[in-house]
Every structure is written in structure tokens, then in C-alpha cells.
Amino acid sequence: MSYPPQSPPPGYQGYPGYGPPPDHSNATLIMILGILSLVLCQILGPFAWVMGRRALNEIDASGGTIGGRGSVQAGYVCGIIATVITVLSILVIVVVIVATVVIGVSADTGS
Incomplete structure (x- = not known):
């Protein structure tokens, strides 16, 4: 008696141990976003x-069925660095504006 062919279950990755696992679907995108955010x-x-x-x-x-950790981690770290630089830049701009206004007000009052 022959049985009809069956398709593998969803998410089936094949036999483990035969080559590297496939990269995460967004690994390259995250790395590109991280690099662009710095540059x-x-x-x-x-x-x-x-x-x-x-x-x-x-991941x-x-x-272990999804790879690409190195690319994702590189983009992740670049994103953190770019975010910190952005926040510090905004803080510096706010401090300069506040200092300019305070100096301008004190110059107008003659103090």
C-alpha cells in the first residue's frame, strides 16, 4: 500500500547540522539601518x-535555527550609538538656546 506524499510541516528547516542556519529575515536591513544612522x-x-x-x-x-546574529548585533550597536549621539546633540542645542536667551535677557535688564 502506498501513501500519498506529504509536505513537511510549516517552519521545517531540514536536518540540523548540515550547513549554517539561514539568517534572520531582517539581518541585512538592521545592519544597513545601523550603519546609515551613524554615517x-x-x-x-x-x-x-x-x-x-x-x-x-x-534569534x-x-x-539555533536562525542565524545572522553578527549582522543584527552590529546594526543594533550602531543604532544605540547613533541614538545616544542624537540625544546628546539635541541636549547641546537646547542648552545653547537657553543660555542665549538667558544672556540676552540679562543684557536687556542691565544686570
Whole structure:
């Protein structure tokens, strides 16, 4: 008696131990966002940070069936650095504006 062919269950990755696992679907995107956030547009930093954290959690929960941890971690760290630089830049701008206003007000009052 022959049985009809069956398709593998959803999420089936094949036999373990035969080559590296496939990279996370967003690994390259996260790395590109992280690099661009450092080089061109720091507003992309929080996106790389959040997406990177989520992807790292998914990679850790996969039990080794999802790879690309190095690319995701690189984008994640670049996103953190770019976000910190952005926040510090905004703080410096606010301090300069407040100092300018305070100096301008004290110059007008003659103090």
C-alpha cells in the first residue's frame, strides 16, 4: 500500500547540522539601518535599535535555527550609538538656546 506524499510541516528547516542556519529575515536591513544612522541620518538609530533588539530576541528563542546574529548585533550597536549621539546633540542645542536667551535677557535688564 502506498501513501500519498506529504509536505513537511510549516517552519521545517531540514536536518540540523548540515550547513549554517539561514539568517534572520531582517539581518541585512538592521545592519544597513545601523550603519546609515551613524554615517548619514541619525534619526534611523532608534529604528535599528528597536528592530535589532527584537531580532536578537527571535534569534535567541529559535534555538539555533536562525542565524545572522553578527549582522543584527552590529546594526543594533550602531543604532544605540547613533541614538545616544542624537540625544546628546539635541541636549547641546537646547542648552545653547537657553543660555542665549538667558544672556540676552540679562543684557536687556542691565544686570
